[in-house]
Amino acid sequence: xxxxxxxxxxxxxxxxxxxxxxxxxxxxxxxxxxxxxxxxxxxxxxxxxxxxxxxxxxxxxxxxxxxxxxxxxxxxxxxxxxxxxxxxxxxxxxxxxxxxxxxxxxxxxxxxxxxxxxxxxxxxxxxxxxxxxxxxxxxxxxxxxxxxxxxxxxxxxxxxxxxxxxxxxxxxxxxxxxxxxxxxxxxxxxxxxxxxxxxxxxxxxxxxxxxxxxxxxxxxxxxxxxxxxxxxxxxxxxxxxxxxxxxxxxxxxxxxxxxxxxxxxxxxxxxxxxxxxxxxxx
Ligand code: SAM
Numbered sequence: 623x624x625x626x627x628x629x630x631x632x633x634x635x636x637x638x639x640x641x642x643x644x645x646x647x648x649x650x651x652x653x654x655x656x657x658x659x660x661x662x663x664x665x666x667x668x669x670x671x672x673x674x675x676x677x678x679x680x681x682x683x684x685x686x687x688x689x690x691x692x693x694x695x696x697x698x699x700x701x702x703x704x705x706x707x708x709x710x711x712x713x714x715x716x717x718x719x720x721x722x723x724x725x726x727x728x729x730x731x732x733x734x735x736x737x738x739x740x741x742x743x744x745x746x747x748x749x750x751x752x753x754x755x756x757x758x759x760x761x762x763x764x765x766x767x768x769x770x771x772x773x774x775x776x777x778x779x780x781x782x783x784x785x786x787x788x789x790x791x792x793x794x795x796x797x798x799x800x801x802x803x804x805x806x807x808x809x810x811x812x813x814x815x816x817x818x819x820x821x822x823x824x825x826x827x828x829x830x831x832x833x834x835x836x837x838x839x840x841x842x843x844x845x846x847x848x849x850x851x852x853x854x855x856x857x858x859x860x861x862x863x864x865x866x867x868x869x870x871x872x873x874x875x876x877x878x879x880x881x882x883x884x885x886x887x888x889x890x891x892x893x894x895x896x897x898x899x900x901x902x903x904x
Pocket of ligand 1: 669673674675683704705706707708727728729730733758759760761777778779783784785786787788810
């Protein structure tokens with residue numbers, strides 16, 4: 623008998639991966655957590671049935687959610703990661719010797735436990751002494767922070783369920799306050815190809831634009847996410863990710879990355895017209 627994992631990308635379009643076996647399935651206080659083993663994509667983490675990470679293409683997402691900000695401001699020292707329980711964003715951040723302190727606020731401790739056991743490829747840095755884990759709601763956590771961080775990365779689930787609050791005006795306002803005057807906010811911004819999230823992502827972008835003087839969208843190709851075309855938000859009090867990109871300094875670090883490079887950073891901000899039109903429409 624063949625086993626297939628299937629995610630409905632819309633009511634009328636599905637994406638399937640052939641599965642060898644299921645490694646774990648449990649219900650936490652927040653969501654259902656599953657890990658599958660597949661030949662094509664390696665291990666796969668899903669939350670409430672939605673694909674979060676595969677061993678084969680996680681490098682694209684984690685390169686793009688971290689290195690764009692790090693190449694724009696090489697002096698980033700203190701970082702807050704909200705969500706990100708698989709550890710992939712933290713793993714990439716730890717490659718920078720200049721980063722002294724990472725706070726990671728993940729609502730669901732069970733995700734971290736499962737990833738430490740079944741996805742060491744991404745979770746390998748979560749025991750590093752520079753990493754401080756807090757198991758609480760990121761929305762509540764940022765309410766009490768002020769001028770503390772150089773970078774906030776919002777590596778959240780979709781804009782419903784536990785992740786819903788991480789797309790609100792209140793949250794973006796609190797992130798602005800939690801950042802210092804050089805602060806950068808990077809958030810996963812879903813895809814706008816299918817109509818399901820297009821309206822909520824347009825709203826999220828407008829909220830960020832209303833909060834930060836610089837607010838841009840950039841893109842990456844992530845094969846296992848809906849439509850394969852994924853967006854990220856870059857917002858900042860000071861830095862422009864194209865004009866202030868310090869390519870020479872980043873390249874001198876000698877970090878080996880499989881997706882990200884500094885030429886690609888410039889191109890990633892050249893977004894397709896259909897997305898520009900949706901973001902700018904009334
Ligand atoms: N790469 C993924 C994607 O975009 O599909 C995101 C993966 S990461 C596992 C997302 C994490 O965000 C989950 O572990 C989830 O528990 C966490 N999360 C969701 N809502 C949260 C909240 N309000 N505060 C903190 N963490 C949250």
